[in-house]
Amino acid sequence: MRAVVIGASAGGVQALSQVLPSLPVDFPLPVLVVVHIPPRRDNALVDLFAGKCRIPVKEAEDKEPLEPGTIYFAPPDYHLLVEAGGTLALSSDEPVNHSRPAIDVLFESAADAFGTGLAGIVLTGANSDGAEGLRAICAAGGQAIVQDPASAEVATMPRAALAACPNSQTVRVENIRQALEAMIAR
Template structure:
C-alpha cells in the first residue's frame, strides 16, 4: 500500500496574491513608508492604497513615496488597467473602485464614513474582482473606515492583515477592523513589512484569527 500523500501547507493551498489593497489615515505616511520601502523591485502584486488626505489639497503622495519605493508609483486614473508590480494611490476627493475586469474606476459619489476616497469601497469592490487573490491591510487611523470592507474581503475568501492597534498613532481604525472583521494577521509595521515582502516568494505568515 502506498503511503498517504502529505497535505499541502496552508501557504501552498492558497492562491497567489494579485492585489494588495491598503487603507490608512492619521499616521499612515510613516507606516506606509515602512511597508513600501521593504518591497523588492520584483514584487509580483499590484498595490492600491487609500490614504485619507484633505480633499481640497493637491496630492503629493506619488512624489513623496516614489523615492522610497523600488516599484513604480502613480496616482490612479479612471479606466486604467491594474498592472502587477505597481503602486497606485487614490486621487484626492475621488473614490477608487476596482471593476470586475480588474481596472480602476473613479467616483465622486457621497462620502462613506465621512471619507472620499473610502477604504470600505476600495476593499468591497476589490473583493468582488479578486476574491481569494486579494490581500487587504488596515493601518493606523482615527475612524471606522475599512472595517466593513475588510469583513467583505474575508467573506469573499481574501486575506486580511491589520496593524496592531498598540503600535498605531491612531488605534481606532485597526481596532474597529479587528472587532468587526477579525484578521489573519495582527502585528506591528516592521513585521507587516517583512510579511508583505515575503509574498514575492509566495511565502505567507502563519495565520491567526482574532
C-alpha cells in the same frame, strides 16, 4: 494572490513609509492605497513615495488596467474602485465614513473583483473606515492584515478592523512586508 489593498488615515504616512519602501523591486502584485487626504490638495503622496520606493508609484486613473509591481494611490476627492476585469475606476459618489476616498469603497470593490486572490491591510487611523471593507475581503476568502493597534499612531481603525474581521493577522507595522511576502508564497 492577485492584488494588495491598503487603507490608512491619521498617522498613515508614517506607517506607509515603513511598508511601501520595503517592497522589493520584483514585488509581483499591484498595490492600491487609500489614505484620507483633504479634497483640494495635490496628491503629494505620489511624489513622496515615488522617491522612496523601489517599484513604480502613481496616482490611479479612471479605466486604467492594473499593472503588477505598481503602487496606485487614490486621487484626492475620488473613491478608488476595482472593476470586475481588474480595471481601476474613480467615483465622485458621496463620502463614506466622512471620507472620499474611502477605504471601505476600495476594499469592497476589490473583494468582488479578486475574491481569494486579495490581501487587505488596515493601518493606523482615527475612525472605522476599512472595517467593513476588510470584513468583505474576509468573506470573499481573501487575506487580512491589521496593524497591531499597539504600534499604530491612532489605534481606532485597527481596532475596528479586528472587531470586524477577528481572524486577521495582527502585525507590527515594521513586519507587514514579511507577512505579505509569506501570504504570497503560500
